[in-house]
Amino acid sequence: MANNDVNNDDLFKLIAESSLKMPFNGFEDTVMHKIEQAAKQKNKYSLNVKLSILFSVLASLLGILLLGLLPKTGFHFPDLTAGSTILLIQATFVFLFLLQLEKYIRQFIAPKR
Amino acid sequence: MDELYIQKVLNGDVQAFRYFLTTYKDMAYTIAVSVVKDEFVAQEVVQDAFLKAFGNLQHFNKRSTFRTWFYRIVVNEALKRLKRQRKEKILYGQEDNDAAVDNSMLLNMQKEEQVKMINMALDKLAPRESLVLRLFYLEEQNIKSLSKLMGLSVANIKVLLFRARKSMLQVCGELLKRSKM
Incomplete structure (x- = not known):
């Protein structure tokens, strides 16, 4: 039995010498190619996100400017008074602004928690 | 060295x-093939693991070594693939066979034959058993790091290792018996 235990120890030592080699040639090149593509996608995505933030900020500023100027122009929709028209446009603006803000919170703040 | 390349x-x-x-x-291939038992699937697992490691490198918090972090990804990917394929078959290790197996014949073989036989035996073990043996003996991971790597408790790793050793001896014995015939 003692002899058998010695044999068993040797047997397990053999596992340490039984490492396998990746049998597929070109594995590294294939993976590197995919990684380069992933990196390109990532850069493209990050550029799109930056552009999207930039245009959202510009649109919001323009919206605020228009809301400020609108009462002075006396513009109103047919069948609506000037006051109701401004209220409707303000409500739409606030709704769209909050919708966009929620998207950014979901995308950039929530995943980090 | 790893840190330098991570930074790059x-x-x-x-x-x-x-x-x-x-x-x-x-x-990574050795770990993957221990679990999925198929060299083509193992290659895909390793590929996915590398892509995942690349995509999440900025989240690597350096609390462990890159090696442990990456092997954990490989193990998770391999187990996920195995689950998807529902291929987990326990071929050995279920029977409680205490019969002593004389493996001296294996030790008298040529080195190449020994390695071949060991790999054949590991291939026949249940995925988690061959994985734990590979990591313990080949990578010389200790029980604590194995527990982190495989997502199991220290006690479970000890039980798994004990069972895996027993199954390995049994499988080797059976393979040797067959080769004698």
Whole structure:
């Protein structure tokens, strides 16, 4: 039995010498190619996100400017008074602004928690 | 050395990632094949693991070594693939056979034959058993790091290792018996 235990120890030592080699040639090149593509996608995505933030900020500023100027122009929709028209446009603006803000919170703040 | 290349990749040098491929591909393949038992599937698992490691490199918090972090990804990917394929078959290790097996014949073989036989035996073990043996003996991981790597408690790793050793002896014995015939 003692002899058998010695044999068993040797047997397990053999596992340490039984490492396998990746049998597929070109594995590294294939993976590197995919990684380069992933990196390109990532850069493209990050550029799109930056552009999207930039245009959202510009649109919001323009919206605020228009809301400020609108009462002075006396513009109103047919069948609506000037006051109701401004209220409707303000409500739409606030709704769209909050919708966009929620998207950014979901995308950039929530995943980090 | 790993830290240097991690920093390079994070600074935008994508080609620096090749260092990780060259250094870890063989061990990652060994781990993957222990679990999925198929060399083509194992290759896909390793590929996915490298892509995942690249994509999440900025989240690597350096609380463990890159090696442990990456092997954990490989193990998770392999187990996920195995689950998807519902291929987990326990071929050995279920029977409680205490019969002593004389493996002296294996030790008298040529080195190449020994390695071949060991790999055949590991291939016949249940995925988690061959994985734990590979990591313990080949990578010389200790029980605590094995527990982190495989997502099991220390007690479970000890039980698994005990069972795996027993199954390994049994499988080796049976393979030797067959080769004698």
